[in-house]
Amino acid sequence: MIFAGDSAHVVSPFGGPGGNGGLQDVDALGWRQAAVIKGQASAALLAAYDRERCFGADENLLNSSRSTRFMSPAAGAERLFRDAVLALTARADFARPMVNSGRLSRPCIYPVGGPDDPALPADSRPGAVAPDAPLADSWLSKA
Numbered sequence: 001m002i003f004a005g006d007s008a009h010v011v012s013p014f015g016g017p018g019g020n021g022g023l024q025d026v027d028a029l030g031w032r033q034a035a036v037i038k039g040q041a042s043a044a045l046l047a048a049y050d051r052e053r054c055f056g057a058d059e060n061l062l063n064s065s066r067s068t069r070f071m072s073p074a075a076g077a078e079r080l081f082r083d084a085v086l087a088l089t090a091r092a093d094f095a096r097p098m099v100n101s102g103r104l105s106r107p108c109i110y111p112v113g114g115p116d117d118p119a120l121p122a123d124s125r126p127g128a129v130a131p132d133a134p135l136a137d138s139w140l141s142k143a
C-alpha cells in the first residue's frame with residue numbers, strides 16, 4: 001500500500017504546506033512508478049519514495065508545529081518569549097526572521113546518505129534550488 005498527500009500526513013493548516021507536500025509526494029512517486037511499470041527499474045526503487053517523502057513530511061510537520069505554537073503559544077514562558085519577539089520586531093531587524101523564518105517557503109533538501117552526509121553541500125543536493133551560474137555571456141537564471 002502506498003500513501004501520498006493528506007492520507008500519508010496531515011499538517012496543521014497554520015502555515016503548514018500540506019498541499020505542497022502532497023504534490024511533492026506525487027512528483028516523487030510518479031516517475032518512480034513509471035520507471036517500474038516500464039521495466040526500467042526494479043520495485044526496490046519505490047522504497048526510496050518512502051525514505052524521501054517521510055523525510056519531507058517530518059520537516060513539514062516540524063516547521064508547521066513551530067509556526068502553530070508561535071501563533072498560539074502555551075501560557076507561561078512560551079507566551080512570554082513569543083510576545084517579547086513580537087514587541088522587538090517593530091524596532092530590531094534581527095528579530096524579524098524569528099517571526100518569518102522563511103522555512104515554510106524553502107524547498108525540502110534531501111540528505112543523500114543520511115542527515116549528516118557531508119558528501120554534497122546542501123545547495124547541490126536533490127531538492128535544492130540550483131545555484132545561479134555564469135554562462136558565456138549571461139547567467140543560468142536569465143537563460
Ligand SMILES: Cc1cc2nc3c(=O)[nH]c(=O)nc-3n(C[C@H](O)[C@H](O)[C@H](O)COP(=O)(O)OP(=O)(O)OC[C@H]3O[C@@H](n4cnc5c(N)ncnc54)[C@H](O)[C@@H]3O)c2cc1C
Nearest residue numbers: 004005006007011012013014015016017018019020021022
Ligand atoms: C484551512 C486550510 C488551509 C490550508 N492552507 C494550505 C496552504 O496554504 N498551502 C498548502 O500547501 N496546503 C494548505 N492546506 C492543506 C491542503 O489543503 C491539503 O494538504 C491538501 O488539499 C490535501 O490534498 P489531498 O489530495 O491529499 O487530500 P484531499 O484534498 O482531502 O482530497 C482527498 C479527496 O478524496 C475524496 N475521498 C475521500 N474518501 C473517498 C472515497 N472513499 N472514495 C472516493 N473519494 C474519496 C475526498 O472527497 C477528497 O476529494 C490547507 C488546509 C486547510 C484545511
